[in-house]
Amino acid sequence: xxxxxxxxxxxxxxxxxxxxxxxxxxxxxxxxxxxxxxxxxxxxxxxxxxxxxxxxxxxxxxxxxxxxxxxxxxxxxxxxxxxxxxxxxxxxxxxxxxxxxxxxxxxx
Amino acid sequence: xxxxxxxxxxxxxxxxxxxxxxxxxxxxxxxxxxxxxxxxxxxxxxxxxxxxxxxxxxxxxxxxxxxxxxxxxxxxxxxxxxxxxxxxxxxxxxxxxxxxxxxxxxxxxxxxxx
Numbered sequence: 001x002x003x004x005x006x007x008x009x010x011x012x013x014x015x016x017x018x019x020x021x022x023x024x025x026x027x028x029x030x031x032x033x034x035x036x037x038x039x040x041x042x043x044x045x046x047x048x049x050x051x052x053x054x055x056x057x058x059x060x061x062x063x064x065x066x067x068x069x070x071x072x073x074x075x076x077x078x079x080x081x082x083x084x085x086x087x088x089x090x091x092x093x094x095x096x097x098x099x100x101x102x103x104x105x106x107x108x
Numbered sequence: 109x110x111x112x113x114x115x116x117x118x119x120x121x122x123x124x125x126x127x128x129x130x131x132x133x134x135x136x137x138x139x140x141x142x143x144x145x146x147x148x149x150x151x152x153x154x155x156x157x158x159x160x161x162x163x164x165x166x167x168x169x170x171x172x173x174x175x176x177x178x179x180x181x182x183x184x185x186x187x188x189x190x191x192x193x194x195x196x197x198x199x200x201x202x203x204x205x206x207x208x209x210x211x212x213x214x215x216x217x218x219x220x221x222x
Contacts, residue, residue: 031210033210041196041215041216088151
């Protein structure tokens with residue numbers, strides 16, 4: 001099956017800093033999603049981005065499908081950005097394969 | 109519009125018991141998938157159903173089963189519970205059963221097995 005690697009595993013930022021989270025995947029994909037998991041466990045959809053670039057406020061994402069990676073950019077980070085960020089991909093079926101997640105801590 | 113709803117939100121069972129978890133997809137969505145997330149890990153795929161038919165099964169034992177009803181809601185059943193079944197169980201819905209298309213997750217059912 002498809003392998004997903006996320007880096008770095010942990011990230012500590014000062015409030016107001018920018019960051020880049022990376023997701024590498026091992027095969028071509030039909031679906032790539034970025035999620036933020038809140039402290040209660042819910043997965044919040046950030047981007048559905050199998051290819052191209054999207055922006056939503058302080059967040060943006062880019063997927064280069066031919067090179068099998070995606071990047072999530074967080075600008076002017078806030079303490080509320082803290083949590084675990086997951087990248088998940090699927091191939092021909094709808095089975096999402098998740099990476100191990102990136103734990104982000106934003107300090108005031 | 110309501111998102112994906114799951115019940116119960118929390119439950120405690122003892123080893124050997126049986127549990128049923130329920131999920132209602134977003135209105136108009138025909139596909140439901142189940143995922144298990146143990147502490148410190150990413151979610152792992154258990155099942156996918158589309159139009160009441162099983163479309164995919166992950167690497168889980170036969171103690172795990174699921175079904176989808178005519179109204180597209182779904183149940184996940186786990187028999188003979190083990191301590192290792194303690195986890196957050198997440199349900200996701202999507203419009204279609206194919207690989208493309210965005211998945212939306214519910215808040216999860218947190219199962220503790222004692």
